[in-house]
Amino acid sequence: MxxxxxxxxxxxxxxxxxxxxxxxxxxxxxLDSLFAVVPGCYQYGRAAAxxxxxxxxxxIIWELxxxxxxxxxxxxxxxxxxxxxxxxxxxxxxxTPWWAVVTGTFLAVVIxxxxxxxxxxxxxxxxxxxMAILMLGWPFLFDFNASVLNYxxxxxxxxxxxxxxxxxxxxVDSFTVMELLKGHQIGGIGATFGIGLIIAGVYLMIRxxxxxxxxxxxxxxxxxxxxxxxxxxxFYAGPGFHLFTGYTLIGAFFLATEDASSPVNFIPMLIYGFxxxxxTVMIRNIGVHIDGVLYAVLIxxxxxxxxxxxxxxxxxxxxxHE
Amino acid sequence: MIKRAFFGILKPxxxxxxxxxxxxxxxxxxxxxxxxxxxxxxxQNTEASVLKVGDPVKSGQKIALTAKADxxxxxxxxxxxxxxxxxxxxxxxxKFTAVTIDMDADAAQIMDDVFKSASQTPSLENARAMLAxxxxxxxxNVFLSGGHPxxxxxxxxxxxxxxxxxxxYFVKNNIISIxxxxxxxxxxxxxxxxxxxxxxxxxxxxxxxxATVKTVDSEYPSAHPHLIRQHILxxxxxxxxxxxxxxxxxxxxxxxxxxxxxxxxxxxxxxFISKDGTRRLVSVPIGTSAxxxxxxxxxxxxxxxxxxxxxxxxxxxxxxxxYPVLPDTDTLMVLSKKKIVEREESACxxxxxxxxxxxxxxxVNLLVRCLEARKFQEAxxxxxxxxxxxxxxxxxxxxxxxxxxxxxxxxKYTLEHMKEAEKNNV
Ligand code: SF4
Ligand code: SF4
Numbered sequence: 059m060x061x062x063x064x065x066x067x068x069x070x071x072x073x074x075x076x077x078x079x080x081x082x083x084x085x086x087x088x089l090d091s092l093f094a095v096v097p098g099c100y101q102y103g104r105a106a107a108x109x110x111x112x113x114x115x116x117x118i119i120w121e122l123x124x125x126x127x128x129x130x131x132x133x134x135x136x137x138x139x140x141x142x143x144x145x146x147x148x149x150x151x152x153x154t155p156w157w158a159v160v161t162g163t164f165l166a167v168v169i170x171x172x173x174x175x176x177x178x179x180x181x182x183x184x185x186x187x188x189m190a191i192l193m194l195g196w197p198f199l200f201d202f203n204a205s206v207l208n209y210x211x212x213x214x215x216x217x218x219x220x221x222x223x224x225x226x227x228x229x230v231d232s233f234t235v236m237e238l239l240k241g242h243q244i245g246g247i248g249a250t251f252g253i254g255l256i257i258a259g260v261y262l263m264i265r266x267x268x269x270x271x272x273x274x275x276x277x278x279x280x281x282x283x284x285x286x287x288x289x290x291x292x293f294y295a296g297p298g299f300h301l302f303t304g305y306t307l308i309g310a311f312f313l314a315t316e317d318a319s320s321p322v323n324f325i326p327m328l329i330y331g332f333x334x335x336x337x338t339v340m341i342r343n344i345g346v347h348i349d350g351v352l353y354a355v356l357i358x359x360x361x362x363x364x365x366x367x368x369x370x371x372x373x374x375x376x377x378x379h380e
Numbered sequence: 381m382i383k384r385a386f387f388g389i390l391k392p393x394x395x396x397x398x399x400x401x402x403x404x405x406x407x408x409x410x411x412x413x414x415x416x417x418x419x420x421x422x423x424q425n426t427e428a429s430v431l432k433v434g435d436p437v438k439s440g441q442k443i444a445l446t447a448k449a450d451x452x453x454x455x456x457x458x459x460x461x462x463x464x465x466x467x468x469x470x471x472x473x474x475k476f477t478a479v480t481i482d483m484d485a486d487a488a489q490i491m492d493d494v495f496k497s498a499s500q501t502p503s504l505e506n507a508r509a510m511l512a513x514x515x516x517x518x519x520x521n522v523f524l525s526g527g528h529p530x531x532x533x534x535x536x537x538x539x540x541x542x543x544x545x546x547x548x549y550f551v552k553n554n555i556i557s558i559x560x561x562x563x564x565x566x567x568x569x570x571x572x573x574x575x576x577x578x579x580x581x582x583x584x585x586x587x588x589x590x591a592t593v594k595t596v597d598s599e600y601p602s603a604h605p606h607l608i609r610q611h612i613l614x615x616x617x618x619x620x621x622x623x624x625x626x627x628x629x630x631x632x633x634x635x636x637x638x639x640x641x642x643x644x645x646x647x648x649x650x651x652f653i654s655k656d657g658t659r660r661l662v663s664v665p666i667g668t669s670a671x672x673x674x675x676x677x678x679x680x681x682x683x684x685x686x687x688x689x690x691x692x693x694x695x696x697x698x699x700x701x702x703y704p705v706l707p708d709t710d711t712l713m714v715l716s717k718k719k720i721v722e723r724e725e726s727a728c729x730x731x732x733x734x735x736x737x738x739x740x741x742x743x744v745n746l747l748v749r750c751l752e753a754r755k756f757q758e759a760x761x762x763x764x765x766x767x768x769x770x771x772x773x774x775x776x777x778x779x780x781x782x783x784x785x786x787x788x789x790x791x792k793y794t795l796e797h798m799k800e801a802e803k804n805n806v
Binding site for chain 1: 682694764783
């Protein structure tokens with residue numbers, strides 16, 4: 059056979075790739091979230107598993123529907139919709155009714171992401187946006203205290219942030235850091251088991267699936283701000299409490315780190331993360347809301363393009379083809 | 381393919397291949413029947429060419445397109461007869477004139493001795509007129525062009541793409557001829573500041589070259605001329621532009637040999653990488669078809685495979701296996717169909733990997749959005765398109781598998797073309 063009849067593949071350099079893909083990142087985040095979700099389901103029973111299933115499934119269906127309506131290629135394969143569904147479920151109480159879950163994933167996937175042009179184009183973390191709207195519309199569904207009326211726990215079944223907000227540090231003495239880490243607190247399905255969240259977070263950071271700068275500085279922001287408040291007035295709960303209650307850990311490892319809505323340069327990531335932590339504690343301590351993470355994340359999402367401009371200049375002129 | 385590291389917390393790294401302690405001797409591969417020379421021909425002189433089909437050619441003869449002194453040319457590596465002259469358009473419209481020479485049947489080569497007498501009196505003119513077609517493709521025009529006068533000669537003993545060991549081989553095994561070349565370059569250019577740039581492990585042998593030795597690290601793309609200029613030569617030359625003339629170690633060694641013996645070397649050394657990843661050093665006459673090399677090593681290619689001239693990050697993939705070895709072909713590699721990277725026109729997810737690896741500090745994540753929207757001018761004005769040194773690293777790490785590098789090259793090409801057109805219209 060003459061060599062000239064062979065059809066070689068022609069493409070542009072580079073001819074190697076490191077093998078990473080959006081799908082594999084999503085897969086890792088999904089599997090990793092199980093460290094927090096499985097204990098959550100264990101704690102809250104079948105209802106929790108139901109919420110998770112409905113959330114992930116409906117998120118995927120919403121995206122499929124949009125793909126279909128907008129005649130774009132099917133994008134659910136990248137796993138991003140599933141991740142959004144999972145994030146949302148992790149934030150929800152186990153008692154969330156199915157219709158609220160489905161509405162939540164609609165808000166997150168359709169309003170939070172697809173309207174802006176799909177993956178990578180969302181200015182806000184879609185799950186956070188969805189959850190924030192849900193909470194505005196149906197606040198009673200997300201009253202964590204009411205949500206656990208039918209459960210019998212061997213720990214204080216009161217949302218710790220409510221206690222600290224109304225009665226101060228004194229009231230939450232019984233929540234030791236160890237207790238909190240072990241998930242002996244009520245809250246979102248995937249938001250309370252601190253040990254699991256930390257394992258998950260460390261894994262994601264080491265593998266480079268999230269940008270560690272953001273997570274670490276988010277936590278540092280929470281820590282420093284809580285310490286400052288405590289120093290101002292001992293009424294406020296200390297850093298240990300703020301770090302391991304509410305959505306702090308899930309916020310640091312899963313929410314603030316969402317790719318499209320966060321910066322990529324080093325210094326900006328530090329500022330972005332720290333600001334998130336700072337706002338979280340400020341809202342908790344002197345704002346009107348019980349937990350500040352969601353709003354803090356939305357605010358830093360908003361300023362991220364601005365923050366990301368702080369960077370060294372590019373090198374002088376490189377190669378041109380002249 | 382080198383996989384993403386398990387520990388992604390650190391910046392992704394790629395390392396240049398280091399030559400073995402005792403590299404195997406290069407295999408000599410013969411050209412079968414014909415050689416083809418791709419001569420740079422931006423103005424398309426094919427028609428006006430002084431060359432004619434049927435012209436006899438001697439080995440070592442200068443094959444120039446026009447009679448003008450600044451006409452581009454190559455050297456015929458074998459004697460024979462011109463059998464075809466054609467325009468060849470390469471990647472992004474780069475134009476060549478392809479001159480095919482049917483080789484004389486008998487092994488005895490008829491040598492051209494025009495250079496022989498010129499070599500008695502080494503001069504920059506002689507070198508420019510006769511040696512630009514040497515293996516390694518030395519560029520003597522930099523000494524004559526206006527703008528910044530050249531103050532420094534940088535000899536590259538480090539390879540530019542990942543798998544090649546071609547230049548390292550010269551430093552390791554031919555340091556004497558590199559020294560001769562350096563001395564000659566000094567003599568003909570009057571420039572005494574010569575710097576030999578090598579990977580760390582070759583620093584010692586490089587010492588005997590008589591040039592100042594500087595080392596680059598093994599991390600891609602530190603051996604890129606722009607980065608060398610930026611990081612290593614910044615004290616020697618203004619960063620802004622010229623001031624430095626770059627030569628590959630192979631070219632310098634060839635210049636030395638040419639003046640010493642009166643015969644320009646016509647064999648190109650290259651690193652050949654087969655489908656299974658085996659690397660061999662090969663020495664072939666310039667113009668030899670890649671197919672001849674494949675045949676020599678019994679490397680079968682099939683439909684859908686890729687033949688790459690140049691390395692895995694910056695090379696070009698060619699349409700046909702009869703693509704010839706050119707004076708600057710340091711690497712030839714074959715990639716089997718199943719190892720070819722699938723690229724997608726997907727959206728950037730803002731993972732930031734490209735920004736972490738870009739040696740030029742470009743915000744590739746923003747640049748790529750601009751390029752995907754085909755806003756090339758904005759890409760150049762606001763997102764540093766022209767700071768790109770074309771290392772390809774961004775595409776290598778892109779999580780969305782966007783052909784970022786291709787977008788960049790296309791944008792540069794389009795903008796330059798527009799500028800060119802405007803100039804011509806005025
Ligand atoms: S190809 Fe250009 S943009 Fe991409 S990493 Fe290299 S220098 Fe940066
Ligand atoms: S590597 Fe690709 S997906 Fe990631 S930020 Fe850069 S262009 Fe976007």
